[in-house]
Amino acid sequence: MAAPIDFYFDFSSPYGYLAGEKIDALAARHGRGVNWRPMLLGAAFKLTGGQPLPSIPIKGEYAKRDFLRSARFHGVPMKIPSVFPVSGLAACRAFYSLNEKDRVALAKALLRAYFVDDLNIGEPEIVMKIAAGLGHKPDLADPAIKEKTKTEVDAALKAGVFGSPYFIVDNEPFWGIDRFDQLERWLAKPF
Amino acid sequence: MAAPIDFYFDFSSPYGYLAGEKIDALAARHGRGVNWRPMLLGAAFKLTGGQPLPSIPIKGEYAKRDFLRSARFHGVPMKIPSVFPVSGLAACRAFYSLNEKDRVALAKALLRAYFVDDLNIGEPEIVMKIAAGLGHKPDLADPAIKEKTKTEVDAALKAGVFGSPYFIVDNEPFWGIDRFDQLERWLAKPF
Numbered sequence: 001m002a003a004p005i006d007f008y009f010d011f012s013s014p015y016g017y018l019a020g021e022k023i024d025a026l027a028a029r030h031g032r033g034v035n036w037r038p039m040l041l042g043a044a045f046k047l048t049g050g051q052p053l054p055s056i057p058i059k060g061e062y063a064k065r066d067f068l069r070s071a072r073f074h075g076v077p078m079k080i081p082s083v084f085p086v087s088g089l090a091a092c093r094a095f096y097s098l099n100e101k102d103r104v105a106l107a108k109a110l111l112r113a114y115f116v117d118d119l120n121i122g123e124p125e126i127v128m129k130i131a132a133g134l135g136h137k138p139d140l141a142d143p144a145i146k147e148k149t150k151t152e153v154d155a156a157l158k159a160g161v162f163g164s165p166y167f168i169v170d171n172e173p174f175w176g177i178d179r180f181d182q183l184e185r186w187l188a189k190p191f
Numbered sequence: 192m193a194a195p196i197d198f199y200f201d202f203s204s205p206y207g208y209l210a211g212e213k214i215d216a217l218a219a220r221h222g223r224g225v226n227w228r229p230m231l232l233g234a235a236f237k238l239t240g241g242q243p244l245p246s247i248p249i250k251g252e253y254a255k256r257d258f259l260r261s262a263r264f265h266g267v268p269m270k271i272p273s274v275f276p277v278s279g280l281a282a283c284r285a286f287y288s289l290n291e292k293d294r295v296a297l298a299k300a301l302l303r304a305y306f307v308d309d310l311n312i313g314e315p316e317i318v319m320k321i322a323a324g325l326g327h328k329p330d331l332a333d334p335a336i337k338e339k340t341k342t343e344v345d346a347a348l349k350a351g352v353f354g355s356p357y358f359i360v361d362n363e364p365f366w367g368i369d370r371f372d373q374l375e376r377w378l379a380k381p382f
Contacts, residue, residue, distance in 0.1 A: 051240075160252070
């Protein structure tokens, strides 16, 4: 089987959520797996001078409209969360505390909790509750988990990830759910 | 006939060039015309804090790769110009100096000169030469032309344009050539 697609995203990213709802099926159509790799967009923004979309004048207003239209376009349910954006740190730590086989289900549950049920996954207690619903009890204060998370975020930065979602397949990078069309053609045949 | 699509772009924008090669056909498929409205992205960046992509760390490197891949994806010939980006001011003034019926041909000639033939359209003399090739001799220093250009750029900013390309159809805004899929679906049926 060909190498999996590296799928980087921030838990607070609407486009990351939309991508998470679609990427596994896209990859499967081309005989690929997906390596889910949540990261912290704030760490990337320190390197690029970027800011969360909602805080940018004019562009922020457009973005809110585009989030919802993009969700309708892709047929994915979504609401703009009441508190937005939030830190994905607790969510990342919970994710990386689990065995690989359990991680994706937790990531999907966290993203849906935030973007469908309007639960504030920036709060560790909410993250713990969602993890508990899947039978997990991560220790978010465990130094090993903190270190593992930091290592993963650093690896994403080192790979050049500056946005969410971000995909790397066979060394080719694709930024944004709006590169799904290019990603899909690339998987069929690099161009 | 339904209202035309307002198509805003900066003459120095690779994605604006790609959009310019495709938008007329897209619009025609849905019985629409296109109102070409070049603007100056630098003026928008003053409002949003944006910067030209090539000058942004990490993202700039990705962008150069994405420009060329996007051109291949859309089947449009493109090179990254030797001098990039450049000011679109002279090009805008030449464009707005013409009668409406002559403008689009000049815009396409200028964009192709820059992105295919590597001619620096930031230089007024180059713009004049390209205009002359189409039988025009615009007076780029004419105060009325300068004022007309300023009025058009201000109108774009007032319409909320912050990127290139940017489309508005029936009050619905779409930013980026990567929204062509949403724009096309919208033209078929708003969603």
